[in-house]
Amino acid sequence: AQSVAQPEDQVNVAEGNPLTVKCTYSVSGNPYLFWYVQYPNRGLQFLLKYITGDNLVKGSYGFEAEFNKSQTSFHLKKPSALVSDSALYFCAVRTNTGGFKTIFGAGTRLFVKA
Amino acid sequence: DTGVSQDPRHKITKRGQNVTFRCDPISEHNRLYWYRQTLGQGPEFLTYFQNEAQLEKSRLLSDRFSAERPKGSFSTLEIQRTEQGDSAMYLCASSLDLAGGGETQYFGPGTRLLVL
Numbered sequence: 001a002q003s004v005a006q007p008e009d010q011v012n013v014a015e016g017n018p019l020t021v022k023c024t025y026s027v028s029g030n031p032y033l034f035w036y037v038q039y040p041n042r043g044l045q046f047l048l049k050y051i052t053g054d055n056l057v058k059g060s061y062g063f064e065a066e067f068n069k070s071q072t073s074f075h076l077k078k079p080s081a082l083v084s085d086s087a088l089y090f091c092a093v094r095t096n097t098g099g100f101k102t103i104f105g106a107g108t109r110l111f112v113k114a
Numbered sequence: 115d116t117g118v119s120q121d122p123r124h125k126i127t128k129r130g131q132n133v134t135f136r137c138d139p140i141s142e143h144n145r146l147y148w149y150r151q152t153l154g155q156g157p158e159f160l161t162y163f164q165n166e167a168q169l170e171k172s173r174l175l176s177d178r179f180s181a182e183r184p185k186g187s188f189s190t191l192e193i194q195r196t197e198q199g200d201s202a203m204y205l206c207a208s209s210l211d212l213a214g215g216g217e218t219q220y221f222g223p224g225t226r227l228l229v230l
Contacts, residue, residue, distance in 0.1 A: 004156075032216045043118070043205055043221035044157070051216035090156050094216075100145065101170060102219065104156030
């Protein structure tokens, strides 16, 4: 069965410092991996995805993520955090063998302190 | 704005009443998804349409839930005989299929349901 784990409920970082939000997954078949961000009382906004090819994926607002097949991870990173990055971040996985059902992690709340 | 829209944004109802939510996807998207999100959790898949055909339903979708997508455009999600446990945010997403399933889903703002 597909699953996604976001091991940290909350990540705190100072503005200007690099940030990492962790995600690990378990799937059968090749994974398609996604990161979304959610602001209060809003829907999810797409940040980036890994489908195939280069393991380092660049996305919106300066975010990037690295696909690591051996560690089954897809951590979200940003070199320099902004206060406005404070939000709820979700990792999601889908496979090419599991229909079109997408499994989301429980989310990680990011706090960026000025 | 050509994003996914949902109506209403908020709904308060009494236990036992029926409610219906509407989702208008991005116009050229042929796939439409419904998710439920409760506080502190990620979205949980409910059901999915390819054009007008409902192709997959989660076990979370009890008999009280029904979804339609007539003519492959907008979709409705109806909950009959609502229960307090149905209180949640209901999210709709749409996508344009790519071979292999790697397409991006774009989400609407959600409908927040509160069952009293």
